[in-house]
Amino acid sequence: xxxxxxxxxxxxxxxxxxxxxxxxxxxxxxxxxxxxxxxxxxxxxxxxxxxxxxxxxxxxxxxxxxxxxxxxxxxxxxxxxxxxxxxxxxxxxxxxxxxxxxxxxxxxxxxxxxxxxxxxxxxxxxxxxxxxxxxxxxxxxxxxxxxxxxxxxxxxxxxxxxxxxxxxxxxxxxxxxxxxxxxxxxxxxxxxxxxxxxxxxxxxxxxxxxxxxxxxxxxxxxxxxxxxxxxxxxxxxxxxxxxxxxxxxxxxxxxxxxxxxxxxxxxxxxxxxxxxxxxxxxxxxxxxxxxxxxxxxxxxxxxxxxxxxxxxxxxxxxxxxxxxxxxxxxxxxxxxxxxxxxxxxxxxxxxxxxxxxxxxxxxxxxxxxxxxxxxxxxxxxxxxxxxxxxxxxxxxxxxxxxxxxxxxxxxxxxxxxxxxxxxxxxxxxxxxxxxxxxxxxxxxxxxxxxxxxxxxxxxxxxxxxxxxxxxxxxxxxxxxxxxxxxxxxxxxxxxxxxxxxxxxxxxxxxxxxxxxxxxxxxxxxxxxxxxxxxxx
Amino acid sequence: xxxxxxxxxxxxxxxxxxxxxxxxxxxxxxxxxxxxxxxxxxxxxxxxxxxxxxxxxxxxxxxxxxxxxxxxxxxxxxxxxxxxxxxxxxxxxxxxxxxxxxxxxxxxxxxxxxxxxxxxxxxxxxxxxxxxxxxxxxxxxxxxxxxxxxxxxxxxxxxxxxxxxxxxxxxxxxxxxxxxxxxxxxxxxxxxxxxxxxxxxxxxxxxxxxxxxxxxxxxxxxxxxxxxxxxxxxxxxxxxxxxxxxxxxxxxxxxxxxxxxxxxxxxxxxxxxxxxxxxxxxxxxxxxxxxxxxxxxxxxxxxxxxxxxxxxxxxxxxxxxxxxxxxxxxxxxxxxxxxx
Numbered sequence: 001x002x003x004x005x006x007x008x009x010x011x012x013x014x015x016x017x018x019x020x021x022x023x024x025x026x027x028x029x030x031x032x033x034x035x036x037x038x039x040x041x042x043x044x045x046x047x048x049x050x051x052x053x054x055x056x057x058x059x060x061x062x063x064x065x066x067x068x069x070x071x072x073x074x075x076x077x078x079x080x081x082x083x084x085x086x087x088x089x090x091x092x093x094x095x096x097x098x099x100x101x102x103x104x105x106x107x108x109x110x111x112x113x114x115x116x117x118x119x120x121x122x123x124x125x126x127x128x129x130x131x132x133x134x135x136x137x138x139x140x141x142x143x144x145x146x147x148x149x150x151x152x153x154x155x156x157x158x159x160x161x162x163x164x165x166x167x168x169x170x171x172x173x174x175x176x177x178x179x180x181x182x183x184x185x186x187x188x189x190x191x192x193x194x195x196x197x198x199x200x201x202x203x204x205x206x207x208x209x210x211x212x213x214x215x216x217x218x219x220x221x222x223x224x225x226x227x228x229x230x231x232x233x234x235x236x237x238x239x240x241x242x243x244x245x246x247x248x249x250x251x252x253x254x255x256x257x258x259x260x261x262x263x264x265x266x267x268x269x270x271x272x273x274x275x276x277x278x279x280x281x282x283x284x285x286x287x288x289x290x291x292x293x294x295x296x297x298x299x300x301x302x303x304x305x306x307x308x309x310x311x312x313x314x315x316x317x318x319x320x321x322x323x324x325x326x327x328x329x330x331x332x333x334x335x336x337x338x339x340x341x342x343x344x345x346x347x348x349x350x351x352x353x354x355x356x357x358x359x360x361x362x363x364x365x366x367x368x369x370x371x372x373x374x375x376x377x378x379x380x381x382x383x384x385x386x387x388x389x390x391x392x393x394x395x396x397x398x399x400x401x402x403x404x405x406x407x408x409x410x411x412x413x414x415x416x417x418x419x420x421x422x423x424x425x426x427x428x429x430x431x432x433x434x435x436x437x438x439x440x441x442x443x444x445x446x447x448x449x450x451x452x453x454x455x456x457x458x459x460x461x462x463x464x465x466x467x468x469x470x471x472x473x474x475x476x477x478x479x480x481x482x483x484x485x486x487x488x489x490x491x492x493x494x495x496x497x498x499x500x501x502x503x504x505x506x507x508x509x510x511x512x513x514x515x516x517x518x519x520x521x522x523x524x525x526x527x528x529x530x531x532x533x534x535x536x
Numbered sequence: 537x538x539x540x541x542x543x544x545x546x547x548x549x550x551x552x553x554x555x556x557x558x559x560x561x562x563x564x565x566x567x568x569x570x571x572x573x574x575x576x577x578x579x580x581x582x583x584x585x586x587x588x589x590x591x592x593x594x595x596x597x598x599x600x601x602x603x604x605x606x607x608x609x610x611x612x613x614x615x616x617x618x619x620x621x622x623x624x625x626x627x628x629x630x631x632x633x634x635x636x637x638x639x640x641x642x643x644x645x646x647x648x649x650x651x652x653x654x655x656x657x658x659x660x661x662x663x664x665x666x667x668x669x670x671x672x673x674x675x676x677x678x679x680x681x682x683x684x685x686x687x688x689x690x691x692x693x694x695x696x697x698x699x700x701x702x703x704x705x706x707x708x709x710x711x712x713x714x715x716x717x718x719x720x721x722x723x724x725x726x727x728x729x730x731x732x733x734x735x736x737x738x739x740x741x742x743x744x745x746x747x748x749x750x751x752x753x754x755x756x757x758x759x760x761x762x763x764x765x766x767x768x769x770x771x772x773x774x775x776x777x778x779x780x781x782x783x784x785x786x787x788x789x790x791x792x793x794x795x796x797x798x799x800x801x802x803x804x805x806x807x808x809x810x811x812x813x814x815x816x817x818x819x820x821x822x823x824x825x826x827x828x829x830x831x832x833x834x835x836x837x838x839x840x841x842x843x844x845x846x847x848x849x850x851x852x853x854x855x856x857x858x859x860x861x862x863x864x865x866x867x868x869x870x871x872x873x874x875x876x
Contacts, residue, residue: 124603311634319664320612320654321634343633348842348876369841369874373794394793396873419836426874428795428837 033160034210035167037200038238038250038269041098042158042169043120043130046090054273055085056250058102061266081105084271086114094120094130101139113137129159132171152177156196171198175218195219202238209241214252236267246275300336301357303328310344310361368421369398370406371428378410378431413466413533432464436531439494443526446489448497456494459530460501466532468503470494471511475525487513487528494528509533553599553681554690556713556722557591558747558754572602594720594749596690596713601681611637611677611689614654614666615820617840619646637677644674645696650821656680656687656710665689665710665726666701666819673697678715687711695732701817702727702743719750719765727759729859736766740777742861762858778802778852780863781830792846792868795837799863801830805852808832809859814843816865822846826853841870 033044060080086100096118102111115137120130136152156173175194197219202212217233236254252269303324305312311321314330321343322330331340336355343349347361372380372387372395380387380395383404387395399421408415408431419427437459439452448456459468472487491510499505516525555566563585567576580587582598591597613622613635620631623642631651637643645651652668655677665687669675673696680689687710691698700712702725713722714730716737721730727743739748741757748755750765757763761774781799786792797810807828814820822839825832839846846868852860 122603319657320614323634345632364842365876371793371871371874390793392793396871398874424840424842426839426841426870428792428834428839430795430833430835432835 033162033167034208034240034242035162035165035202035204035212036160036240037169037198037202037212037214038240038252039200039214039216039234039236040156040158040169040171040198041096041116041118041132041134042160042171042200043118043123043128043132044096044160045093045120045123045128046096048090048093050090050276051088052246052248052273052275053085053087054248054271055083056269056271058082058084058267058269060268079106082111088275094123096120110139112139126162127159130157132156132158132173136177150178154196156198158198165204167200167202167204169198169200169202172196193221195221200238208243209239211237211239214238234265234267236269248273248275300332300355303331303354303356304358305342305344306358306360307344307347310342310347313341313343364424366401366423367398368401368423369396369426370404370419370421371396371426372406372408372431373428374408374415374431375410375433378408381407381409413531416465436529439528439530440523441490441526441528444486446486446493448493453497456497456501456530460498460503463503463507465507467507467509468498469509469511469531469533470528471514471531472528473514473525474516475522476516477522484513490528494530498530553601553688554679554711554713555597555599556720556747556749557593557595557597559593561593562590563597566597566599570599570602572600575600592752593754594752596715596720598679611641611653611655611680613637613643614652615815616649616651617820617822618648618650618671620644620649620651620669639677639679642674642676643669645669645671647671650824652819652821653677655689655691655712656682663687663710665712666817667691667712668699668701668819668821670697670699670821670824689713691715693730693732697729697731699729699742700726701819718767719748719771722747722749728757731859733764733857736764738762738764738857739771740858740860742777760861764856775854775856775858777858777860778805778854780849780851780861781805781808783848783850783863783866786866786868788866788868790868791871792839793871795832795834797832797848797850799830799850802852804854805830806855807853809851809853810848811850811862812839812846812848814840814846816845816847816867818847818849818865841874842876843870845869 036042036044058081062078082102082104084100084102086098088096088098090096097116099113099115101113104111113136114134116132116134118130118132120128122129132155134154136154138150152175154173154175156171158169158171160167160169173196175196177192195218197217198215200212200214202210204210213235215233215235234254236252238250238252240248240250242248249272250269251271252267254267255265305324308324310324312324312327312331314320314322314327331354334340334354336353338354339351340354341349341351342359342361344361346364348364350359350361352359370382372382374380374389374393374395376391376393378389378393380389382395382397382399385397387397389395401421401423403418403420406417406419406429415431417429419429421427437455439455440449441447442449470491472489472491474483474487488510491513495505495508495510498508514529557566563576563579564573567573567579572579577587578600579597580589582600583591585591613631613633615633616631621628621644622631622635622637623644624638625640631643637653643651643653649671650669652666655665655667657664667689674694675698676692676694678690678692681687689710689712691713692715694717698714700723709724710726711722711724712726713720716730716732718735718737721728721737721739723741723744723746725744727741728746729740729742731738739746739757740762741759744759746757748757748763748765748771750771751769753770755763755771755774757774760777762777763771763774765771779802781802783797783799785796785798786794799808807826808830810825810827810832811818811821812823814822820843823837825834847865848868849862849865851862854860
């Protein structure tokens, strides 16, 4: 058969895939997904009992072009007009049946009858998948030029994926046309057995109208046919609109490209039909019940937030922060008195009702805070500013971002520090307690007792940046002059010991002797007091 | 064929549910438990198991997504403090509150960084699982899903420490499984903490039971117990965790004027862990400090003040390093003089 066919193509060279065949458009009912393709059937569950019918009028300018051996194209048929009528029914939810046939108006003949069954194997909110089987029965009308003398079949596996308003439908399969007879027909327009590929990308404009771009390709299995026919591809812009009363309209504008002889066909289709309308009233006998008044729709102004990059805390159902544009749909589901929390970088967070229309978040001042924990009665200076100190000795000040000097004075000492403030953050700074250390001596001695070393070690381990004043005391017993000299000698002994322990000498200052305290024993008067007085 | 390939791709992309195999589990029993008796072969294929082969104890079995399963945003950043970055498809990005983390995303905290992830938000409502990262922690989100009201999350922790918030209120069971270089910890009511140590991982089951897996063995931890699993070895027997000290100062509800945290000392405690957060459920951790005594008087404390409040709690640390159950939570307020 292939050799005979080769002879035919040698003389004529088939041009257009599809030829005179009308497409067998997928009409669908009003409840069918409006984004479904027109050029091929895809899996999509129907309600059991749904039915539909309609017709598509097709015009093609040059549906059959051949070429002689010298390559000169010959237009065999021009200005074809065909009416493709079809009926459909869904006996059960996942099975859809339809039958259709084209009436070639020019030739006055009926073309091949196509009976299709579509089984939806899996279905979900986003993905459907299934199988369609189409039986093609030749009508026998020679004037229709379809090339089939016996039944043929097509099988397509389809998957549709939906996201937002977009649907992508892909189908692949094969056509078995065992009875294609190239000798009986001058040109086997379908080209014998073939692999089939279909794709459609469509977008829903509103709830009941969609536009799309669709393509179909048939790749003949027979290499010789493939050489003669080429891998034809047709591209069509399509649109579909449905009505709740069951009516639906469809239209398309297409062209094709094929390797080999011939010229691209220009095809226009327009059609419509009717299907089982949406049930408007419950079936059967129902008691007359006063209909409940429909709740008045909440007039809720659209929530507009400035700045636009604000986040909104949605407690239900996502329980997390969402950008406002993502959260709008969820907000719309919340009751009008629900509260939501808004925040945006650099702005103060705010809790508002979802019924509020416009919200302008207040910019957060670029300031931080400083909490200085000093002693009661201390004075605290932050930068050049004297800060009030509470009775507990705590000073709180709000500051612009940046580095700040801190000075705390009181109790005979000065403490200096610095802090960096960052917007929205507070720094708590605890001023170290400045306690005096006392070291005691034996009578008439300036030598350190072993027990004194532990008192000094506390300073030696961590002298910090403080300056220590070392002052000797003395008892009232004996010569004042000798006592004063001994007090100074003891203070110097302490200084030298601290230096030996590693305290820098510049942090140690020997001061004047302290006079005896009244009511204090002589043993306790024989001491040296080490007092931190200032920072360097 | 194209449709089949697409469906397979979608299936793999959403195959996020998991089950850690316990003693007595088989592929068949797991499949039956999720209502997928007819998909045993698919489960074997997903997990690269030969026909007839059964997974060992501690194997993390990937399960297919079934009809009715819900996979929302896999994970999202609920809060973050300090330095935190997310590595998504090989690129490091600064994190932001609400940022969605696709499967395979890695979140790392710096030395001063904290972050909390919200995982497996259920389709039916606000049920979810929260997992917090402590400083110097790296975590990869391997999967999250919600199936018939039961949530499931699978994460890998390379370094650092994480804690899973205890499921409270109306939350249904939420299985969170943490894979570490040394072993696996899994719990279905949250309330556990996992810390990576040198060649080991330490688990503390705080408010709920958890299981630790290692070397094809499982050790079940009752609430209030811990276990350490060394690489390649069985997990240690459960160790009872120390009780927490009761906080005594500052007064609950008082303004945080002087940060002078004190609590009752606990016998046997080597130290204590103080945690500060900006949320009462500790989903927004601000600071964690380990201290040797039953008090903490920081010389310098750095905290955000545009927060609803400050909450703190304390745990005891025992002599082998287990950190115990946290104490009751104390609330502090921001002094009025601070702000806005």
